[in-house]
Amino acid sequence: MESHVPSRSLSQPKLLLMLAIVMTGASLSAHDMWIEPTTFSPESGQIVGVRLRVGQDLLGDPIPRDAALINQFVFEDAAGRKPLVGRDGADPAGFLRVATPGLLVVGYRSNPSPVEMTAEKFNQYLKEEGLDAIAAMRARRNETSAKAREIFSRCAKSLILSGAATAEQRDRPLGFTLELVAEKNPYALHAGEDLPVRLTYENGPLAGALVVAMNRRNPLEKLSARSDSDGRVRFKLPADGMWLVKAVHMVPAPAGASAEWASFWASLTFDLRPARPEGR
């Protein structure tokens, strides 16, 4: 397991501001997609709106429900897995009712969408998402300067807690093609503590993938790590509030896909409690 210390100090806002000014206008090729429930800590019996968001640095746009894109839109509690209800074209895209207290796992798996990118954009995107193996494969095939056609799929999850947190409560795999699974209950953790996360691809560990974590209040202070041979990374989460953990994996597209590449975008959101009071 490997953990990277943030490359920029939290106590250097001016430096960040300068960086921000430099980066303004820069162009990124790909955007994240995550789940943002109307509350991470509902009461038992409460109805929770489940928003889908696409964006960057946790600044996102709502994505209305699109039946044509949904492959799975479900939540799982102690009683099992249920679909999220919703109206096509509406935001929030889905709703769930908390039947009993406990940890709820919400998941959204999209059908693949096609996209075509210029060589410059695609190469930039591979670099930003740490997809070095694909960049190397393109170089070997003399395709670095060629445009790329891709099909991308979203594999987003969110953890919601109703009631008291216990160490026994666990995130559960939903069987998504690419999936992030928290190996500890984040709601049993506090700011400053470690969260182990496992990345799986087709239900097996995915090694060497870039996994990034960011906090809503300070999304430029990203934590990043490459998954180990068991697909694991461990992040020491320094701040409370909403966290997004994300990873992208790309493989050659299956035959007949009208694309060279297929990408999978995994994300996991949850809310972290403030740091434990000193002396406890």
Next chain:
Amino acid sequence: MRVLAVAVVVLLTAPVIHAHEIGTTRVSVVFHEDRSYDVDVVTDAAALVEKLAASNGQLPPSSISLSTLQPLLTTFDETFRRRVKIQFDSSADRPAIAYSVSSGVDASSAVATIRLSGTIPSDARQFTWTYGWTFASYAMTVRHSASESPATEWLEGGQSSAPFALRSPAPPIDRLGTAWRYLTLGFTHIVPMGLDHMLFVLGIYLLSGRVRSIVRQVTAFTVAHSITLGLSMYGVIAVSPRFVEPLIALSIMYVAIENILLSELRSWRIALVFAFGLLHGMGFAGALKELGLPRGEFATALLTFNLGVEAGQLAVIGTAFLLVGWHYSDRAWYRSRIVVPASILIACTSAYWTITRLCS
């Protein structure tokens, strides 16, 4: 320890070609007849405020409510303008912007409607739109206010729209200008475009070189075609050109044949010319309907078009008089060498027209 607030940059892409999920943002553009325009951006208010705050180096507001969103949007006006571009040809326009926020479908969401308004530059030919405050794909509709069907384009955040062609400004309605325009149109409808009408008038002229004869026929013709032109244009009568056009050709043939057979003006000739004038008036109306009449200056246009037709007829008669009538109408051979051959030519031509118009 509390995490320090630091600037978060909205890295909304510039020319993005990555197709993202379709978001909730919608943009509609309307160009009005008075050369003003309105662009309405409808988007999630809270998401926009978060991005504006971050782009301004601020943390997103801790609590966002309907009542706080609108003043926040107004506060961020200059920031908002940075990633919105309205361009006419190669010049950027600075619109007036009004922000309003209303509750969404469910109580937890708020919708911002942002109206950007301005005036289209008088010489502008194309409109281009760029909106950089969304990460999702969005639809932009563009229409002229008079048009019912808008053009729709799907765009990514930061992507510029395809240039939208603007309509040429309508010329201001000016009575004198309208009068001159329709006077000219009426004249050119006879000379040089109305060969059939020219031949009819020539037929009237050729019967007799006497001024009295010409004046009586032309007056009867003018009064008659003015009546049917006016009645047709006001929609009182409507006869299909399928009937009118062959009958006009037939009337020319009749006048030409009568010129061959008779040498003096007879009383029934006046009545027939009047009747033919009624037919020609309906023909003029068909042409005028194709040209169109300005709504605000209908009567002026109708009157001046008719006057133009009269001027065209007089030009034909005047030219014929100057070329042959003045010098030769009192000669003994005038009828045999001018009137009859010319009338035969007119009769043959109009016979051909009658057949072709009946068959078309």
